[in-house]
Amino acid sequence: MALSRRTSVLCGLFIYCITVTTAAKPCASRPYPGQSVVCVCNATYCDDVTRISMQRGTYVVYTSSAAGQRLSQRIGKLKTNSTFLKRNHTTTLRLNPARTYQKIEGFGGAVTDSAAINWKNLSKPLQRHLINSYYGEKGIGYSLARVPIAGCDFSVRPYAYNELPINDTKLSNFSLSIEDFKYKIPMLKAIMNATKTPLKVVAAAWRVPDWMKEKNNYNKCGQLKKEFKQTYADYLRKFIEQYNAHGVPVWAVSTSNEPIMGFLNLQTGGDCIGWYPKDMGEWIADNLGPTIRNMTQKVLILGVDDQRFALPIWFYAVVKYKPEALKYIDGLAIHFYGDVITPPSILEDVSRSNPDKFLIYTEACNGPTASDKEKVILGSWDRAETYMKNIITDINHNVVGWIDWNLCLNEMGGPNWIKNYVDSPIIVFASRGEFVKQPMFYAMAHVAKFVPRGSKRIEVMEDASKQSQVKQFAVLTPSDTIVVVLCNGANSTASVGIRLGDQQLVLELQPRSFTTVEFHNEVNDSCRARTMIQNVPGRISDVDYDANSISITYKLWNC
Numbered sequence: 001m002a003l004s005r006r007t008s009v010l011c012g013l014f015i016y017c018i019t020v021t022t023a024a025k026p027c028a029s030r031p032y033p034g035q036s037v038v039c040v041c042n043a044t045y046c047d048d049v050t051r052i053s054m055q056r057g058t059y060v061v062y063t064s065s066a067a068g069q070r071l072s073q074r075i076g077k078l079k080t081n082s083t084f085l086k087r088n089h090t091t092t093l094r095l096n097p098a099r100t101y102q103k104i105e106g107f108g109g110a111v112t113d114s115a116a117i118n119w120k121n122l123s124k125p126l127q128r129h130l131i132n133s134y135y136g137e138k139g140i141g142y143s144l145a146r147v148p149i150a151g152c153d154f155s156v157r158p159y160a161y162n163e164l165p166i167n168d169t170k171l172s173n174f175s176l177s178i179e180d181f182k183y184k185i186p187m188l189k190a191i192m193n194a195t196k197t198p199l200k201v202v203a204a205a206w207r208v209p210d211w212m213k214e215k216n217n218y219n220k221c222g223q224l225k226k227e228f229k230q231t232y233a234d235y236l237r238k239f240i241e242q243y244n245a246h247g248v249p250v251w252a253v254s255t256s257n258e259p260i261m262g263f264l265n266l267q268t269g270g271d272c273i274g275w276y277p278k279d280m281g282e283w284i285a286d287n288l289g290p291t292i293r294n295m296t297q298k299v300l301i302l303g304v305d306d307q308r309f310a311l312p313i314w315f316y317a318v319v320k321y322k323p324e325a326l327k328y329i330d331g332l333a334i335h336f337y338g339d340v341i342t343p344p345s346i347l348e349d350v351s352r353s354n355p356d357k358f359l360i361y362t363e364a365c366n367g368p369t370a371s372d373k374e375k376v377i378l379g380s381w382d383r384a385e386t387y388m389k390n391i392i393t394d395i396n397h398n399v400v401g402w403i404d405w406n407l408c409l410n411e412m413g414g415p416n417w418i419k420n421y422v423d424s425p426i427i428v429f430a431s432r433g434e435f436v437k438q439p440m441f442y443a444m445a446h447v448a449k450f451v452p453r454g455s456k457r458i459e460v461m462e463d464a465s466k467q468s469q470v471k472q473f474a475v476l477t478p479s480d481t482i483v484v485v486l487c488n489g490a491n492s493t494a495s496v497g498i499r500l501g502d503q504q505l506v507l508e509l510q511p512r513s514f515t516t517v518e519f520h521n522e523v524n525d526s527c528r529a530r531t532m533i534q535n536v537p538g539r540i541s542d543v544d545y546d547a548n549s550i551s552i553t554y555k556l557w558n559c
């Protein structure tokens, strides 16, 4: 029984019982009027999450809800056909693990200057809790991170590397900043120390030295001067080499953060670089691609790194003007802010015509626009639901990973040197010696914890009533379990029937809730099922549970 660390066995002659106390520390919840709850972590207490490994024939359900549940666990028994409840379900899902789609890379958040500064402002025990909450064994399963190359708006000052001397094509004065040495590298190393799945770091540049840009104005975006195209490629390579030398390998580098947004000059304070597609295509083919491919360390190149609406226009334009650029692009990075403008099907359009390029979301947050009056909303379930719905849609359209923006921010949603404050799944209250986990944190948990790297999305055939506000996706994990992640956006309970071959289960999804359910893939697996049956002490006759304990009763085979 791998159910938990603490098992007490009560054994009669004919009945074999196991009582399991789950290892998870529950949420120390604090409600916010009109919102849901946050979970409070202090130096001595922080909630964690355990992924229960279950017996064949059973399933485990994890639930979080606007009403205040956080990853509460329940075990049930899969039903066979004859016992399937023949009643109206809001939604019936038929799972087909024989048909698989993209392989999942993982989930994560960004180690911006601001996130790392907020983290460093906590006591040592709280620093450990924060890292472990995301990346630790009892955390929510993150395995990706994004890091800005020099400063961005989530910094306490504007800066790039090698700003002096100007016109220095040799980058003779390139050195990392105090923010790298004191904050970002220590935070990334703490993450690498905590995570079992090797961390994959994505790097992107916002600000470049002013002398590299056309408009010699610190507060404006501007494009790269043609004479510095190779210098900028070398600049990115130097960053990667130095991070590597300091023990943080970079997995992928993007071709620049938000190249199209770089022309809009929204609240960027110059932390941006604009690119026309033709220039970028030429730069990738002539400079960036050869420079990165020539490194001893293998580093992937991510194109676009901009809003979803930019994906097809931008990508196809870059490639149209400079087809050679295509061979250097490994994946396409997308940000979630403009998703309402274009349908998610454009993701598939691009991946269908470029099956060798993966799609990955590299930035998302709530509260970024001027119409978001409150930047941080403590306890907001709406914002958690925004994350969850976006992730479900993206995964259903071939996306392999999803990286959130700042891992943590302060109570204002900063620091941010141009006051471009936003929300974060973890809000740090350094003076009170605590941080709180927003509902958004649990939206990420419901996916990241249960959909490990190497999982493959599987086909789901859905039969839903028109009123259904249930969204879902399903994967087959590397340990041959099926995981279904569901979001009920309705204010009422939704009944969902899930079928896998002749195994079935029915879930009553609570109003405004996230549900993750996991069970073994029994399809075409009769050999393994037989082996398994030989190893259990008997036939499961009953499963009982409450919030903190599970008791399983077996009838011994020999009785």
Ligand SMILES: *[C@@H]1O[C@H](CO)[C@@H](O)[C@H](O)[C@H]1NC(C)=O
Pocket (backbone or CB within 6 Å): 028, 040, 042, 043, 044, 045
């Ligand atoms: C830390 O949190 C735990 C659980 O909520 C609580 O029992 C304890 O009193 C808190 N400690 C401090 C110093 O606030």
Ligand SMILES: *[C@@H]1O[C@H](CO)[C@@H](O)[C@H](O)[C@H]1NC(C)=O
Pocket (backbone or CB within 6 Å): 081, 502
């Ligand atoms: C299961 O029940 C459905 C009807 O609900 C039926 O069509 C199907 O043949 C049954 N499968 C088995 C293996 O009994």
Ligand SMILES: *[C@@H]1O[C@H](CO)[C@@H](O)[C@H](O)[C@H]1NC(C)=O
Pocket (backbone or CB within 6 Å): 088
């Ligand atoms: C079951 O579904 C049918 C058709 O969708 C509907 O007419 C009927 O009212 C439903 N019954 C219940 C109990 O919800």
Ligand SMILES: *[C@@H]1O[C@H](CO)[C@@H](O)[C@H](O)[C@H]1NC(C)=O
Pocket (backbone or CB within 6 Å): 162, 163, 164, 165, 173
């Ligand atoms: C090198 O950069 C630093 C700032 O990081 C600056 O103070 C110094 O003057 C620069 N050196 C030269 C030779 O420009």
Ligand SMILES: *[C@@H]1O[C@H](CO)[C@@H](O)[C@H](O)[C@H]1NC(C)=O
Pocket (backbone or CB within 6 Å): 166, 167, 225, 227
């Ligand atoms: C830097 O290069 C630009 C041309 O790109 C030139 O106009 C400028 O005078 C140079 N500045 C210095 C200090 O060399």
Ligand SMILES: *[C@@H]1O[C@H](CO)[C@@H](O)[C@H](O)[C@H]1NC(C)=O
Pocket (backbone or CB within 6 Å): 189, 190, 193, 194
């Ligand atoms: C690495 O993790 C271990 C626990 O797994 C911890 O004891 C140690 O302090 C950590 N080291 C760093 C540098 O974070």
Ligand SMILES: *[C@@H]1O[C@H](CO)[C@@H](O)[C@H](O)[C@H]1NC(C)=O
Pocket (backbone or CB within 6 Å): 290, 291, 294
């Ligand atoms: C590749 O690296 C070698 C050795 O470092 C160097 O001589 C060569 O110029 C590089 N080529 C490119 C295209 O960067």
Ligand SMILES: *[C@@H]1O[C@H](CO)[C@@H](O)[C@H](O)[C@H]1NC(C)=O
Pocket (backbone or CB within 6 Å): 117, 118, 121, 410, 415, 430, 431, 432
């Ligand atoms: C760090 O915490 C102190 C209170 O403990 C607070 O005054 C300060 O503003 C915090 N720093 C940042 C960058 O948030």
Ligand SMILES: *[C@@H]1O[C@H](CO)[C@@H](O)[C@H](O)[C@H]1NC(C)=O
Pocket (backbone or CB within 6 Å): 489, 490, 491
């Ligand atoms: C749920 O109820 C709230 C408050 O009554 C309402 O504002 C919201 O629109 C409802 N949501 C849905 C999806 O019906």
